[in-house]
Amino acid sequence: MAILDARNVSIRIPTEDGIVHAARDVSFKVEAGELFGIAGESGSGKSVLTQAIMGLLPNADIFGEVLFQGRNLLKLTEKEKRAIRGAQIGMIFQDPLSSLHPYYTIGSQITEMIHTHENVSRADARKRAIDILGRVGIPAPEERFDSYPHQFSGGMRQRVMIAMALVLNPPLIIADEPTTALDVTVQKQIIGLINDMRRERGTTVIMITHDLGLLSSIADDVMVMYAGNRMELGPSRTLFREPAHPYTAGLLNSSPANYTPGSDLVPIKGRPPSLLQPPSGCVFAPRCSNFMDICASRRPPLRIFDDGTQALCWLEGGPATPATVKSQVAAAPETNAGGERERVIVARDVRLSYNTGGLFRSGKKLDVLQGIDLDLFKGETLGLVGESGCGKSTLARVLAGLVPATEGSVTLVGRSIASLNAAEWREMRKRVQLVFQDPFGSLNPRRRVSSIIGDPFRIHNICSGKECKQAVQRLMETVGLNPEHYNRFPAEFSGGQRQRIGIARALALNPDLIIFDEPVSALDVSIQAQVLNLMRSLQKELNLTYLFISHDLSVVRHVCDRIAVMNKGRIVELANAEEVYRSPRDPYTRTLIDASMHPRASGDTAERRLIKTIPGEAA
Amino acid sequence: MINFILKRLGFAALILVVLSAFVFFLFFVAPGDPARMIAGDKATETQLVQIRTNLGLDRPIHEQYVSFVGKALQGDLGFSYRNQQPVTKLIINRIPATISLVIGGVIFWLVIGIPVGIMSARHPGSIRDRVGQGFILLGLSFPTFVLGMLSLYVLYFLPKQAGFTLFPAGGYKSFTKDPLIWAWYLFLPWTTLALVTAAIYARLTRGHLLQVMGEDYIRTARAKGLSERKVLFKHGLRSTLTPLVTQLGADIALLLGGAIVIEQVYGLQGVGALAVQAVKNQDRPIIIGVVLLGGFFIVITNIIVDLLYAVLDPRVS
Numbered sequence: 026m027a028i029l030d031a032r033n034v035s036i037r038i039p040t041e042d043g044i045v046h047a048a049r050d051v052s053f054k055v056e057a058g059e060l061f062g063i064a065g066e067s068g069s070g071k072s073v074l075t076q077a078i079m080g081l082l083p084n085a086d087i088f089g090e091v092l093f094q095g096r097n098l099l100k101l102t103e104k105e106k107r108a109i110r111g112a113q114i115g116m117i118f119q120d121p122l123s124s125l126h127p128y129y130t131i132g133s134q135i136t137e138m139i140h141t142h143e144n145v146s147r148a149d150a151r152k153r154a155i156d157i158l159g160r161v162g163i164p165a166p167e168e169r170f171d172s173y174p175h176q177f178s179g180g181m182r183q184r185v186m187i188a189m190a191l192v193l194n195p196p197l198i199i200a201d202e203p204t205t206a207l208d209v210t211v212q213k214q215i216i217g218l219i220n221d222m223r224r225e226r227g228t229t230v231i232m233i234t235h236d237l238g239l240l241s242s243i244a245d246d247v248m249v250m251y252a253g254n255r256m257e258l259g260p261s262r263t264l265f266r267e268p269a270h271p272y273t274a275g276l277l278n279s280s281p282a283n284y285t286p287g288s289d290l291v292p293i294k295g296r297p298p299s300l301l302q303p304p305s306g307c308v309f310a311p312r313c314s315n316f317m318d319i320c321a322s323r324r325p326p327l328r329i330f331d332d333g334t335q336a337l338c339w340l341e342g343g344p345a346t347p348a349t350v351k352s353q354v355a356a357a358p359e360t361n362a363g364g365e366r367e368r369v370i371v372a373r374d375v376r377l378s379y380n381t382g383g384l385f386r387s388g389k390k391l392d393v394l395q396g397i398d399l400d401l402f403k404g405e406t407l408g409l410v411g412e413s414g415c416g417k418s419t420l421a422r423v424l425a426g427l428v429p430a431t432e433g434s435v436t437l438v439g440r441s442i443a444s445l446n447a448a449e450w451r452e453m454r455k456r457v458q459l460v461f462q463d464p465f466g467s468l469n470p471r472r473r474v475s476s477i478i479g480d481p482f483r484i485h486n487i488c489s490g491k492e493c494k495q496a497v498q499r500l501m502e503t504v505g506l507n508p509e510h511y512n513r514f515p516a517e518f519s520g521g522q523r524q525r526i527g528i529a530r531a532l533a534l535n536p537d538l539i540i541f542d543e544p545v546s547a548l549d550v551s552i553q554a555q556v557l558n559l560m561r562s563l564q565k566e567l568n569l570t571y572l573f574i575s576h577d578l579s580v581v582r583h584v585c586d587r588i589a590v591m592n593k594g595r596i597v598e599l600a601n602a603e604e605v606y607r608s609p610r611d612p613y614t615r616t617l618i619d620a621s622m623h624p625r626a627s628g629d630t631a632e633r634r635l636i637k638t639i640p641g642e643a644a
Numbered sequence: 645m646i647n648f649i650l651k652r653l654g655f656a657a658l659i660l661v662v663l664s665a666f667v668f669f670l671f672f673v674a675p676g677d678p679a680r681m682i683a684g685d686k687a688t689e690t691q692l693v694q695i696r697t698n699l700g701l702d703r704p705i706h707e708q709y710v711s712f713v714g715k716a717l718q719g720d721l722g723f724s725y726r727n728q729q730p731v732t733k734l735i736i737n738r739i740p741a742t743i744s745l746v747i748g749g750v751i752f753w754l755v756i757g758i759p760v761g762i763m764s765a766r767h768p769g770s771i772r773d774r775v776g777q778g779f780i781l782l783g784l785s786f787p788t789f790v791l792g793m794l795s796l797y798v799l800y801f802l803p804k805q806a807g808f809t810l811f812p813a814g815g816y817k818s819f820t821k822d823p824l825i826w827a828w829y830l831f832l833p834w835t836t837l838a839l840v841t842a843a844i845y846a847r848l849t850r851g852h853l854l855q856v857m858g859e860d861y862i863r864t865a866r867a868k869g870l871s872e873r874k875v876l877f878k879h880g881l882r883s884t885l886t887p888l889v890t891q892l893g894a895d896i897a898l899l900l901g902g903a904i905v906i907e908q909v910y911g912l913q914g915v916g917a918l919a920v921q922a923v924k925n926q927d928r929p930i931i932i933g934v935v936l937l938g939g940f941f942i943v944i945t946n947i948i949v950d951l952l953y954a955v956l957d958p959r960v961s
Contacts, residue, residue: 081866103872110869118867123860127959128882138868173958189868 029055034089043301047073048253062244063233066549070253080106112142115190119202121182125174132170161188180211208412213620241265252308259334269336271344279554281583292554324641330633370401375433395594406571408585416594458531462543464523468515481533500529521552540572578621656943663939682725722929731933741816742914752838761849783843792909814910833910852884893949901938
C-alpha cells in the first residue's frame with residue numbers, strides 16, 4: 026500500500042508581487058519502504074511541495090489531497106497535524122548548522138522531540154536519545170549529549186539531525202537536500218547512513234535533491250519537477266537510462282559527469298520561467314530542444330508507459346536526443362610535456378599560517394598552507410580540488426597576491442610578487458583576475474552592471490565615457506549577455522547571468538590568468554553547463570590560463586587539463602586530469618573520487634510502450 | 645572565566661582613569677575662575693588667593709590631577725563650590741531616587757514592550773501588528789517631557805481640581821519608610837519612562853523575532869510537532885534575548901548616570917537633577933563626580949552584559 030499518496034496537489038503562495046504558482050497538479054505515490062526521489066533545480070517547487078504537505082507553509086493555499094496512511098493531511102486540524110509531524114513523518118533539512126537551534130544542546134533538542142509526542146521520564150528520553158546518537162555514528166554519545174551544535178562538524182550535525190528524525194521511529198522520513206551543504210566524502214557517509222537506517226527500520230524515505238546522480242544510485246522511484254510541474258515520474262532504473270521527458274534528458278546532458286572530459290556540454294538553453302505567470306502551455310517549452318508549436322499553446326498530456334514511467338509531454342516516444350552523450354567527440358586531451366612552455370605561476374614552498382590568539386592571548390598557530398609547490402603553464406586549466414577547509418581558496422588568494430604568504434615564493438608571469446611595489450602591483454592586477462563563487466554576494470547590489478564591468482577600465486584609467494560604454498557592451502556580448510541590459514542592477518539578473526557579469530569583469534583588462542573560485546557551485550546544473558561552456562570557448566578564443574578551484578570532481582575533470590588535489594594545506598597529488606581520475610596514487614584522492622561516483626542501478630531496459638494518454642486540459 | 649572578568653575589570657579601571665583625566669582637564673580649559681565662583685562677586689583679591697591655596701588651584705595642573713585621583717580613590721571627590729558639602733555625599737544622597745526610578749522603569753517597560761513586540765511579530769500584517777506598530781511609532785515620537793507633563797495634567801492636576809488626589813505631583817519618598825508611598829510617588833515617573841522606552845523594546849523584539857522565526861531551526865522545531873506557542877517562546881524568544889540584553893545594559897547604564905528629563909519633570913531629587921543644578925551653577929566638582937559615576941555605571945553594566953552573553957549564548961566562550 027502506498028504510504029503517501031498525493032493527488033493533484035497545487036500550491037499557490039500569495040506574495041507582494043502576485044501569486045506564486047509553486048506547484049501545479051502534482052500527483053505521486055510513495056510505496057512503503059521505498060526511497061522516493063524528488064529531483065529538480067532551484068525554484069522547481071520540490072521543497073515547497075513537501076513543506077506544504079507537512080503544513081509548514083501557513084501562508085500557502087494548497088489544493089488537492091495528500092493521503093498519509095489513508096488520512097488526508099490537508100484536511101487535518103492543526104493539532105492532528107502536530108501529532109503527525111515528528112512522530113509519523115520525520116524531516117531532515119539541508120543545512121544542519123542552521124537547522125539546529127544554536128542555544129540548546131543536541132541532547133535536549135532530541136529529547137524535546139520525544140517529550141512532545143510521548144509521555145516518558147527524562148531519564149528514559151535521555152537513554153533513547155543517547156542510543157539513537159550512537160546508532161547514527163556519533164562517537165561517545167553519552168558525552169556528546171550535552172554538546173552544542175557548534176561543537177560538531179557539518180557531517181556530525183547532519184547525523185544529529187538524522188538521529189532526531191529517527192528517534193521516534195516514524196514510518197516516513199522526508200530528507201530535503203540532506204547532503205547539499207556537505208563535503209563529498211561526508212556526503213557519501215550520510216547517504217549511506219540514511220540508506221542503512223531505512224533498511225534496518227523499514228522506514229520510507231522521500232529524498233529531495235538537485236543532484237540527479239545521487240538519486241540514480243539509491244532511489245527506487247524518481248519524480249522530476251520543473252517550475253512547479255511534475256515533468257516525469259518513474260522507476261529510477263529507466264529514468265536515468267532512458268528519460269521520457271526532454272527536461273530530464275536535458276538535465277542529464279548538462280551534468281559533466283556524463284561526458285568525455287573536454288567535450289562541449291549540451292546545456293539547456295535559457296532559464297526557468299517566472300512562477301508568477303507560468304506559461305500557458307508546457308512550462309518547459311521555451312527551453313525545450315524538442316519544441317513543437319503545440320507545446321507553447323496547450324498544456325501537455327500525461328503519457329503513461331508500460332514500465333511505470335509517466336511524462337508530461339506532447340512527445341509520444343520520449344526525447345529524440347539520447348540521454349547520455351558519452352560518444353561526443355572528445356577534444357584530444359592536450360598532454361603537452363611541460364618542458365618549454367611558459368609558466369604563468371611558479372609557486373615554491375608557499376606557507377601561510379595565522380595566529381589564532383587575541384590581543385592579550387598568545388594563541389595557537391594555524392597552518393593553512395604547508396609548503397605548496399605549483400606550476401601553472403600558459404593556456405592550460407589547472408584544477409584545484411579539495412574539501413572545505415583544505416586551503417584551496419586561501420591558496421588562490423595567495424597566488425593572486427591578495428594575501429601575503431608567510432613563507433615561500435610566488436612568481437606571477439615572470440615576476441616575484443614579493444618584490445613588487447605599489448605601482449607594479451597595479452600593473453600586475455591587470456594580468457591576474459578572480460571570479461568568485463557566490464554570484465549573489467560578490468556583486469554590489471546598488472551598482473549598475475555597467476559600473477561593475479567597467480570598474481577595471483576606470484580604476485586603471487584605460488578609457489572613459491562613451492568609449493568605456495562600448496567596451497563594456499562588447500564584453501557583455503562576449504559572455505552572452507544582452508548589451509542592452511547595460512543599465513540594470515545585479516538583482517535583475519539570474520544566478521548564471523550574474524556569474525557571466527563576474528566573468529565579463531574579469532575579462533575586461535585582457536588578463537593572462539583568471540582564477541575561478543568555485544564559479545559554478547552556486548548554480549543549477551543546466552545553468553552550470555552554460556557557464557562551463559562559456560569558460561571553455563573564452564579560453565580557446567583568448568588563449569587564457571585558468572586556475573579552477575572546485576569541490577566538484579566531475580566538473581574539474583571536465584574542464585581541467587591537470588588536477589591538483591589538496592588536503593589539509595598540502596597538495597597530495599598533481600597530474601593530468603585523466604591520470605588522476607583513472608589511477609589515483611594518493612589514498613585521499615581515491616576516497617574523494619570514490620565518494621563522488623554514483624554507480625547506477627544496472628539491468629536491461631525493455632523497449633517501453635505507451636499505454637495511455639491523459640489529455641492535459643481534461644480537468 | 646575568572647581571567648576574563650579580571651581582564652575586563654582592568655580595562656574598566658583604565659577607561660575610568662582616561663575619563664577622569666579627560667573631564668578634569670576639560671574643567672581647566674573651560675572659562676571662569678573657580679575661586680571667584682566659590683567666593684562670589686564681592687570677594688577681595690586676598691580672599692581669592694586664600695581660596696586658591698586652600699583648594700590647591702595654584703599648583704600645576706598635573707599635580708592637581710594626581711592629588712585628585714589619589715583622593716578620588718579614597719572616595720573623596722572634593723567639595724561643592726556652592727555649599728561646601730563633600731561631592732561624594734551629595735551624589736550618594738541622590739542615588740536612591742535614581743535607582744528607584746530605573747528599577748521600576750525597567751520592569752515596566754519590559755513588561756509592556758516585550759509583549760507588544762511579540763504580539764506584533766506573531767501575526768505580521770494583521771490588525772494586532774498594526775496596533776503594535778502604532779504603539780511603537782507613538783512611543784518613539786513622543787518626547788518624554790510632553791508625556792510627563794500630560795500625565796501630570798491628567799492624573800494630578802485634573803483630579804486635584806475636582807477635589808481629590810489621585811497621584812502626587814512628584815518628589816521622592818524613601819522606600820525604607822513606606823514602600824507603598826514610595827511606589828505611589830514613583831508610579832507616574834515609572835510609567836512615563838516606561839511608555840517611551842517600551843516602544844524601543846517592542847520594536848527590537850518585533851524585529852528580531854520576525855527574523856528569528858524565519859530561521860531554519862524554527863522550521864525544525866515546527867517539524868518536530870511542537871505547538872506554535874512552544875516554538876515561539878522556547879525557540880524563538882530564546883534567540884531574541886541576546887539583543888534585548890545588549891539594549892537593556894546600555895539603557896540602564898545611561899539612566900543610572902542621570903535620568904535628566906524625567907527627574908526634572910517630576911521633581912525627583914536624583915543624580916540627573918543634581919547634574920542639571922551643577923551645570924547651572926558651574927559647580928565643577930559635582931559635574932566631574934556625576935560624569936565619573938555615569939562612566940562607572942556604563943563600564944560595569946558592559947561587563948555584566950558580556951558575562952550574560954556567555955551565559956545566554958553557548959557559542960561565546
